[in-house]
Amino acid sequence: xxxxxxxxxxxxxxxxxxxxxxTCQPIGAMYAALGIHSCMPHSHGSQGCCAYHRSxxxxxxxxxxxxxxxxxxxxxxxFGGQANILEAFTNIFTLYNPDIIAVNTTCLSEVIGDDxxxxxxxxxxxKKIPEGKFVIHANTPSFTGSHITGYANMAAAxxxxxxxxxxxxxxxxxxxxTFIEPSxxxxxxxxxxxxxxxxxxxxxxxxxxxxxxxGHFRMYPKGGCTKEQIAASGDSDAAVAIGRLGAFPAxxxxxxxxxxxxxxxxxxxxxxATDNFVEMLRKIAGVAVPESLRKERGQLVDVLCDMCxxxxxxxxxxxxxxxxxxxxxxxxxxxxxxxxxxxxxxxTGKVKLExxxxxxxxxxxxxxxxxxxxMFMFQQLVQENKPDLIMGNTYCKYMxxxxxxxxxxxxxxxxxxxxxxxxxxxxxRGGMHLLLKILSIFMDRQDRDAEEENVELIM
Amino acid sequence: xxxxxxxxxxxxFEKGKDDYEIECEKASTAGSVSQRACVFCGSRVVLYPVADxxxxxxxxxxCAAYTWDIRGSMSSGSELYRNSFSTDxxxxxxxxxxxxxxxxxxxxxxxxxxxxxxxxxxxCIIGLIGDDVDAVCRRxxxxxxxxxxxxxxxxxxxxxxxxxxxxxxxxxxxxGRDGKTPLTADLPDNKAINILxxxxxxxxxxxxxxxxxxxxxDIKTCFTGDSSVADIGKAHHxxxxxxxxxxSMTYLAKMMKxxxxxxxxRVSYFGIEDMSKALYDVAEFFHDSGIMKRxxxxxxxxxxxxxxxxAPYRRGLEGKKxxxxxxxxxxxxxxxxxxxxxxxxxxxxGSQSGNEDDYKYLKEITGEGTxxxxxxxxxxxxxxxxxxxxxLLIGGVKERPIAYKMGIGFCDHNHERKTALAGFEGxxxxxKEVYATVLSPVWKFSPARVFWRxxxxx
Numbered sequence: 001x002x003x004x005x006x007x008x009x010x011x012x013x014x015x016x017x018x019x020x021x022x023t024c025q026p027i028g029a030m031y032a033a034l035g036i037h038s039c040m041p042h043s044h045g046s047q048g049c050c051a052y053h054r055s056x057x058x059x060x061x062x063x064x065x066x067x068x069x070x071x072x073x074x075x076x077x078x079f080g081g082q083a084n085i086l087e088a089f090t091n092i093f094t095l096y097n098p099d100i101i102a103v104n105t106t107c108l109s110e111v112i113g114d115d116x117x118x119x120x121x122x123x124x125x126x127k128k129i130p131e132g133k134f135v136i137h138a139n140t141p142s143f144t145g146s147h148i149t150g151y152a153n154m155a156a157a158x159x160x161x162x163x164x165x166x167x168x169x170x171x172x173x174x175x176x177x178t179f180i181e182p183s184x185x186x187x188x189x190x191x192x193x194x195x196x197x198x199x200x201x202x203x204x205x206x207x208x209x210x211x212x213x214x215g216h217f218r219m220y221p222k223g224g225c226t227k228e229q230i231a232a233s234g235d236s237d238a239a240v241a242i243g244r245l246g247a248f249p250a251x252x253x254x255x256x257x258x259x260x261x262x263x264x265x266x267x268x269x270x271x272x273a274t275d276n277f278v279e280m281l282r283k284i285a286g287v288a289v290p291e292s293l294r295k296e297r298g299q300l301v302d303v304l305c306d307m308c309x310x311x312x313x314x315x316x317x318x319x320x321x322x323x324x325x326x327x328x329x330x331x332x333x334x335x336x337x338x339x340x341x342x343x344x345x346x347x348t349g350k351v352k353l354e355x356x357x358x359x360x361x362x363x364x365x366x367x368x369x370x371x372x373x374x375m376f377m378f379q380q381l382v383q384e385n386k387p388d389l390i391m392g393n394t395y396c397k398y399m400x401x402x403x404x405x406x407x408x409x410x411x412x413x414x415x416x417x418x419x420x421x422x423x424x425x426x427x428x429r430g431g432m433h434l435l436l437k438i439l440s441i442f443m444d445r446q447d448r449d450a451e452e453e454n455v456e457l458i459m
Numbered sequence: 460x461x462x463x464x465x466x467x468x469x470x471x472f473e474k475g476k477d478d479y480e481i482e483c484e485k486a487s488t489a490g491s492v493s494q495r496a497c498v499f500c501g502s503r504v505v506l507y508p509v510a511d512x513x514x515x516x517x518x519x520x521x522c523a524a525y526t527w528d529i530r531g532s533m534s535s536g537s538e539l540y541r542n543s544f545s546t547d548x549x550x551x552x553x554x555x556x557x558x559x560x561x562x563x564x565x566x567x568x569x570x571x572x573x574x575x576x577x578x579x580x581x582x583c584i585i586g587l588i589g590d591d592v593d594a595v596c597r598r599x600x601x602x603x604x605x606x607x608x609x610x611x612x613x614x615x616x617x618x619x620x621x622x623x624x625x626x627x628x629x630x631x632x633x634x635g636r637d638g639k640t641p642l643t644a645d646l647p648d649n650k651a652i653n654i655l656x657x658x659x660x661x662x663x664x665x666x667x668x669x670x671x672x673x674x675x676x677d678i679k680t681c682f683t684g685d686s687s688v689a690d691i692g693k694a695h696h697x698x699x700x701x702x703x704x705x706x707s708m709t710y711l712a713k714m715m716k717x718x719x720x721x722x723x724x725r726v727s728y729f730g731i732e733d734m735s736k737a738l739y740d741v742a743e744f745f746h747d748s749g750i751m752k753r754x755x756x757x758x759x760x761x762x763x764x765x766x767x768x769x770a771p772y773r774r775g776l777e778g779k780k781x782x783x784x785x786x787x788x789x790x791x792x793x794x795x796x797x798x799x800x801x802x803x804x805x806x807x808x809g810s811q812s813g814n815e816d817d818y819k820y821l822k823e824i825t826g827e828g829t830x831x832x833x834x835x836x837x838x839x840x841x842x843x844x845x846x847x848x849x850x851l852l853i854g855g856v857k858e859r860p861i862a863y864k865m866g867i868g869f870c871d872h873n874h875e876r877k878t879a880l881a882g883f884e885g886x887x888x889x890x891k892e893v894y895a896t897v898l899s900p901v902w903k904f905s906p907a908r909v910f911w912r913x914x915x916x917x
Contacts, residue, residue, distance in 0.1 A: 015546060017544070022524070023521050046614035051857075052525035072614075072615040087488075087490060213866065216865065
């Protein structure tokens with residue numbers, strides 16, 4: 001059978017990563033950059049990086065993903081990539097005419113030591129960047145952090161380059177989401193709208209990587225936050241980082257740069273996290289929670305009431321990225337499920353993943369993060385203590401198939417199912433969707449596995 | 460009107476309108492949305508199907524993550540190759556060198572899996588920090604007594620083609636390891652070939668091997684679809700190398716010719732003519748009336764079976780137009796011919812890595828008005844498709860959503876194909892796939908077509 005190469009029991013490893021549970025920074029930066037309107041992400045490195053990131057994002061979103069590359073050669077690796085990127089700027093603006101180019105570095109250009117600040121300055125001086133067009137950059141070496149860090153760095157770069165404080169507040173709240181799906185971003189905007197809050201949100205990949213089919217190929221679909229909106233975020237009343245790891249650096253930058261007070265909240269997945277999110281927005285904006293949101297919440301709670309016996313006590317193992325994991329673990333707790341394992345390859349930084357999971361589940365739960373925390377380790381853990389459900393990305397399918405464990409696909413990448421970019425996990429409506437998926441899985445299993453005399457018609 | 464950069468002007472050619480040699484084998488223009496990949500990618504795709512070898516990617520995590528089990532190369536034996544092994548290089552190694560981590564990782568791997576051989580892929584950053592990967596490989600090889608082969612595939616050292624070359628060099632090191640001298644001359648009855656450049660996507664290698672066996676030809680090794688380290692070790696016992704996907708494997712064939720005196724021919728397994736020719740060419744090489752007779756019989760029986768089955772698809776597809784954008788031109792040649800069998804005319808054809816001769820040949824086999832392009836980008840492609848009113852785009856993963864957004868059919872002829880497209884049965888699969896996508900009812904909902912239809916009706 002597939003990939004039966006993982007012995008049970010944790011093996012000691014110091015140097016080797018087997019089947020990674022993370023990927024590198026630049027792809028996160030590229031994804032974030034797609035959240036700016038009319039922006040061309042640019043990969044400053046070898047051609048391969050750009051091709052791989054485009055392929056990966058294309059498989060996940062099933063939408064055209066555009067980005068350009070500095071096409072490093074051996075020469076650029078010796079003499080630096082400045083000539084390449086300056087030529088690239090000219091070509092990109094001539095050929096593809098974006099409003100903004102968002103450059104992410106790669107391990108290659110970082111080790112060479114290309115100084116993007118100086119290079120971009122030179123490009124403006126040499127008039128390589130047409131009037132009214134802009135270039136921003138984020139340092140995203142692949143040898144630190146993960147795709148989440150890369151996303152966070154690019155989001156912070158948006159602030160750094162564009163946010164301006166005019167001294168006059170605009171009464172808006174800036175929302176900065178972590179690496180989540182476009183559908184999740186739409187749902188967050190929906191909540192803010194229902195609350196009657198004026199907001200600015202970036203990165204916003206909705207209507208960019210989940211654009212409708214209209215018979216045309218567009219390099220720049222209609223979604224994405226504009227440069228003007230990002231600039232205006234410097235005048236906002238407050239900023240909310242939605243997900244600490246992916247959004248905090250941008251919010252902190254906005255605080256330092258424009259003195260916009262910052263708040264951090266978990267990604268609103270599930271009842272508790274969404275309640276916390278709504279509560280935070282409500283307090284900051286001084287608004288009341290409208291009937292519409294109460295109804296959405298009520299319906300979610302209603303379904304959970306009706307069906308909680310099917311989730312209660314079920315064992316779950318989770319793999320993904322820290323921001324989403326935290327909320328997912330909370331949701332499992334809300335639904336009465338027992339979390340056995342939580343694993344991420346992404347270094348958790350200041351996110352107290354382990355502490356916070358333990359607050360909910362005590363000493364029994366196994367939490368792993370960082371170096372050598374990979375699918376191999378996850379599979380070893382799962383073999384030791386088999387859950388009823390695994391939630392994680394597409395690559396979990398091998399172990400799920402081997403061990404006959406159902407898989408609910410969340411996180412990045414999802415290469416083998418669609419829907420995540422259209423149907424959210426965030427908000428009460430996303431919570432409903434998530435809960436229904438989980439219920440279907442458990443109830444289908446029960447129908448499949450029950451002895452004939454025990455099959456229930458009415459569940 | 461959209462722009463083509465001046466530097467690229469000569470890389471795009473319209474038959475019947477333009478009159479110049481197509482420029483090719485150029486580095487991509489910096490800043491283009493090139494569909495091309497890097498050296499590492501080239502090496503990885505060629506070596507990846509060697510199923511019982513370890514493939515350790517020495518570099519940051521991304522290079523291993525993006526190449527983890529993304530190709531549909533199938534194995535009838537070991538599944539070890541489908542795992543992703545990486546040294547996950549961090550800042551510390553960037554500063555102090557990654558040799559120790561590589562050494563430790565190799566040891567951990569070999570102790571766990573006891574592989575037959577290991578490939579260690581060098582990524583961009585390894586070339587920069589100057590790890591002596593060869594020395595580490597030699598050391599571990601000596602200690603563990605297995606073949607450990609460094610693959611010098613630093614991404615920036617060139618294009619995908621250079622990666623193929625690095626992979627060929629790595630494979631070459633494994634050939635002849637069984638210690639026996641080549642059998643070619645002294646055993647005239649031995650009718651054995653190697654298949655080169657066939658990667659067992661959707662099980663295609665088995666189809667091809669079956670044809671050759673039916674005509675009485677023995678297969679020593681397939682490079683590298685469904686292969687093992689042991690198979691590769693005995694490749695020098697073949698009398699002929701049959702090279703498909705010439706871009707990736709001609710270099711290996713040349714090295715084998717020089718060292719072992721094995722001649723090679725170039726073939727393609729896509730489409731009726733090319734598949735038949737691939738069998739006939741091999742039969743002719745062996746000057747054996749039995750083989751020739753069996754070949755004739757096989758081709759006749761397969762084609763007789765196939766043609767009536769193709770007919771209904773052809774009826775539906777007659778007069779449709781196709782755009783092709785693929786990695787290698789050899790595949791493009793076959794596709795142009797195969798599409799013609801289905802009544803489809805090729806109106807745009809491009810490749811990532813064709814050479815001068817390839818493009819000359821493409822000019823010969825395509826019709827008037829066809830656009831031929833080298834190293835194209837999505838914007839160009841989409842405009843060509845519009846201009847030439849193509850109904851179908853054949854390409855790889857990055858082209859797929861572009862075709863769908865424009866409301867035309869798409870066929871993945873790259874490594875994400877789901878059904879076997881090689882051989883005679885592959886031709887039928889191809890016809891089915893093209894038919895299903897071009898004539899899918901979904902396109903009638905494409906707004907562009909709906910509006911276009913309404914305009915016409917008014």
